[in-house]
Every structure is written in C-alpha cells, then in structure tokens.
C-alpha cells in the first residue's frame with residue numbers, strides 16, 4: 001500500500017517518516033513507477049515522498065546527489081537507480097519472486113531487461129525532438145527496439161514474461177507501454193503502427209491491465225502527457241491536481 005505526500009517543492013521541510021520503507025518519487029515518473037509496481041507486487045506498505053521535479057526541495061540533494069527520482073530509503077541506506085532498487089527489493093522480499101528460480105533463465109531475463117533501455121532512449125528522443133523523424137521512421141525504430149520483447153514472449157508462449165503472473169521484465173517494461181499513446185501526442189498524429197506488427201505485445205498490454213499492481217499505480221497516457229507539458233511549460237505546475 002502506498003501512503004503518499006503531495007509533491008514537495010522548494011522551501012518545504014522533509015516530512016517525518018511514517019513507514020520503514022520510504023520512496024522518493026514523482027507520480028508521473030516511469031522509473032519511479034517501476035519501483036512502485038514492484039512494491040505493490042510484493043504487497044509492501046511504503047511511504048511515497050513525492051518531489052516536485054520542477055522546483056525540487058533544497059534537502060533532496062542530500063538524499064540523492066543526482067537529484068533524480070526514484071530513491072529508496074530502506075532504513076539502513078539509500079538506493080538509487082530504478083533497476084537497482086527493484087533488484088534489491090526482489091532479493092530482500094522474496095515473495096513473489098520476480099525472476100526465474102533457475103540461474104541461467106534469470107540471467108537471460110536480466111539481459112532482456114537491459115534492452116528496455118532501447119525503448120526508453122527512443123522515447124526520450126521523441127520527447128525532446130519529435131520532429132527529428134517522420135512518423136514512419138519513428139514507427140520503424142520503435143518496432144526494432146520492441147522486437148526482442150515480441151520475439152521472447154512469442155517464444156515463451158506465456159501470458160506474461162514472468163509466466164502466468166508478471167515478473168521483473170513485465171514490470172520494468174510496463175511504464176512505457178502505459179505511456180505509448182503519448183508518442184501520438186508528441187508527433188501530433190496517430191503513429192502508423194500496424195496492429196499485426198507486434199501482436200504478442202498488444203495482447204500482453206491488455207493482460208497487464210488486469211494486474212493489481214499495474215492498476216494500483218496506473219495514470220494512463222493523458223495524465224502522463226499533461227505532466228510532461230507542465231514540467232516543460234512556463235507556468236507554475238500543480239502536479240497534485242492533474
């Protein structure tokens with residue numbers, strides 16, 4: 001269960017700790033969402049201290065010198081980087097296990113997770129310069145970054161990468177699947193993805209929406225796009241009322 005603060009800004013005080021686990025987060029950050037998904041999947045209660053990324057509290061640099069979210073305060077230490085945090089949570093809270101028990105299979109799952117970087121990198125490029133490519137070029141490049149995921153899930157023949165329940169690959173990839181429609185808004189037209197180019201991932205996306213962790217932290221593309229506009233726009237944002 002998530003117990004969350006409003007988005008804290010410059011001039012705020014660091015709030016008292018209400019739970020042993022504290023996540024420094026931002027409601028619309030896909031990397032923080034990865035960690036929130038894993039926390040929910042493990043049934044953990046945590047305090048989400050939300051950071052206004054446009055006007056960060058002065059004290060946040062002493063928590064995470066890079067001033068990025070997410071950062072997890074475990075009570076003993078602060079862990080940064082979404083994947084490192086998720087791996088820590090999986091090692092510390094073993095049920096449900098999010099990697100295969102068989103070491104070679106788990107190693108291959110970790111290898112595939114590295115490839116999520118291809119999708120996120122391209123997403124970031126589209127956010128900063130949507131006009132850099134034609135819609136057809138964006139589609140072609142996105143399809144090539146998604147191909148390893150499409151192929152792996154088709155080969156496995158399971159509902160999720162984790163089998164009959166989502167595992168670590170599912171949760172590490174999901175935040176960008178949830179935001180896929182943001183790309184249409186960025187390029188100001190519906191991207192010409194043909195339905196049958198990634199049929200397995202289309203089905204996977206529908207199935208992921210039935211997962212309780214996914215539902216617990218779902219915002220959807222419209223709110224995520226609004227958050228991007230507010231973050232990069234000129235007005236003072238209120239991230240608590242999107």
Ligand SMILES: N[C@@H](CCC(=O)N[C@@H](CS)C(=O)NCC(=O)O)C(=O)O
Nearest residue numbers: 029030031053068069070081082083
């Ligand atoms: N590699 C990092 C990326 C985290 C990241 O880029 N977070 C963004 C928010 S989505 C951030 O905090 N950016 C700093 C800023 O906006 O000033 C991770 O996986 O945790």
